[in-house]
Amino acid sequence: MVIQEELRRVKMVAPTLAASAGEMRNRALRAVGDSLLAQQDAIFEANREDMEQAAVGGVAGPILKRLKFDEGKLRDVVAGIEDLIRMPDPLFQTQLKRELDEGLILERVSCPIGVIGVIFEARPDALVQISALCIKSGNCVVLKGGSEALRTNRKLFEIIYDAVLSAGLPEHCMMQLEARSEINELLDCHESVDLLIPRGSNAFVRYIMDHTKIPVMGHADGICHIYVDKDADLDKAVPVIFDAKTQYVSACNTVETLLIHRDVAQALMPRLKEALDKREVEIRGSREIAGIIDCEPATEADDTSEYLDYILSVKTVDDVQEAIDHINRYGSHHTDCIVTENAGTAERFMALVDSAGVYQNCSTRFADGYRYGFGAEVGISTGKIHARGPVGLEGLLSCKYKLYGQGQVVADYASGAKQFHFKNL
């Protein structure tokens, strides 16, 4: 229950951080950037130890690549911090100002959400990015990174937290969890934590969603589709599918299921197979597809599978409506694409597919905060409540209503003695 007590302290200082001046939060960001650069040797040393341990433990190559925190990554995160400093203060923005009646002024202003818990993979650069986004947006943050990065994260957190305090932000405005067992304690603290952002495997995110009363922002599955329409330009379809499947196979925005209009399957499939064969992508085809190319047979389970691997399921459909219905039924409302030259069909697909991202003629891999120009992102949301799609600063904000009066009472309006006149200012 130590965690619970500590979280309560974080919650207690959240209003103070929320009320801090943008200038002070920028000063904190600058101190973070400076300290990271000044103490880079200590960071790299801690990272070397993590890398050695991971290598001993037989951690796979792609994970080692993420775990590595070198000069290039340091340069990138410091540049990201500089970008955030240049951005206008997201807090205290007046979103609405209305005179309800004479001398009774309503304002809606942006404010931070409060305390955000982020559970993320073994990527030390993610710790810096998430911390910086939370500092800029005035949110307290509780960080739990992947255990492979334990030493690097501990060093980074120490540097960031010290820098933040030196700039005058309140004590306890940041907190780090290190043990995996502490995640369950965190999940119980719905009184202290306003929002959880879990990143990681499907099963892990689902576990989080199923075991907490704290609102969760993020996504479990990423079953993305590409539909190749009868009016598709196949010269676009082949590279788009190839990129969406192979550019980074374990990402959530990778395509898993390909739907093809029956009329173009014969023309597309041999060309597509030739391209995918270069990366040894296994095609699991419906019966009709198996009649065109040599492939593995697809089963019903393939409709709902997120492979995160060099596997693509392919089936034919009669028309765009069948593609839309399939995607809305089996998809995970993440990112889905139509390849077509027909603007009307594209609009129909993009209006009716109920996903955070609906694309025409480009790779699903574009679904990413950086590629959307949001700067850093804390995650991608497939929910429709609060933020949707890639989530940057904006998704970390809430608002509050301020009402300035001069002694007004509701009884006067209920009796008809006074009337509201609602004048936007």
Place this chain on the structure above:
Amino acid sequence: MVIQEELRRVKMVAPTLAASAGEMRNRALRAVGDSLLAQQDAIFEANREDMEQAAVGGVAGPILKRLKFDEGKLRDVVAGIEDLIRMPDPLFQTQLKRELDEGLILERVSCPIGVIGVIFEARPDALVQISALCIKSGNCVVLKGGSEALRTNRKLFEIIYDAVLSAGLPEHCMMQLEARSEINELLDCHESVDLLIPRGSNAFVRYIMDHTKIPVMGHADGICHIYVDKDADLDKAVPVIFDAKTQYVSACNTVETLLIHRDVAQALMPRLKEALDKREVEIRGSREIAGIIDCEPATEADDTSEYLDYILSVKTVDDVQEAIDHINRYGSHHTDCIVTENAGTAERFMALVDSAGVYQNCSTRFADGYRYGFGAEVGISTGKIHARGPVGLEGLLSCKYKLYGQGQVVADYASGAKQFHFKNL
């Protein structure tokens, strides 16, 4: 499991309703208004039966008042529908348009949330208002009203649903539940329902929140505070407190706890007691308050009690910071007010109190969508995720990202062959 099947059908038509033209949704609203007027006799007849049953069952006066659906209430809801028709279409609004690179255009557009479940008290006018808000915002809605209004609700739903279909909106876009047992079935349907809005007692809302994976928007408690500062104008304090406590005692925005700066307690309390005595309000005071006026003793339980009754707990504090800390600790983040003439103290209070509404010198009873000029409201949210405060049309919206390309692939940007240039259009 019949409910589950029906809800799945509702979910299936949600994208069609989401893509419907604003003109068609306005036509549906007009048809609803016309049909309600044309069939008013049948509605009043059903309502008479409900009222009779309620009277026989010994239902209390205030509930009977809400249950009654007469010409006045019909006129009000039809006027509300006319207001909604005049409002601009909230859907398909472009919130962001950005060229990521040549020929790669990102747009964020507003869209409905999808399927909204609303569970509300025995107020037939609420059924009409909620339905109208959902039609305007392109959301499918599942309605469960208080059982006392069974016959009225059934008639109203029949009229509204028929009108909506006659205007061309898709079948199954609205659904009504009648049995209380069906609520539990609804709570299980997180695959089909995107958002739940429960209204009713604290215990009821908490039950809903604790028994579903569907996101819930609303509030359980409404423990609102008024803090009377040392720089308060007592001529404002007394009527504001009187109104906030007595104008409608069972509302969520009624004040429950009064905090008084020690320096003004002596001057305020006798005047306040004189006013509250007129409505027989029971004052539960701290020891210091009991030394000034005759009152009941307050216990710790009073700090966390929502009385919804003619009871007010009163305690003294040393300064505004103690008031802020008390409110953030014991309040429900609904609406809290400071009475002061000191602008600096007011700003501090309004910045540091972590509530959906922070007021200066006016009654907490103003926390209401109608009084904020939002038109109808579906509820008041004390959460900070998604909507906060009184929720009208805006809280029923989400967004989606559309990306229009010409065959672009991520590999070109990852390799550096192409660069994003992020130009807002």
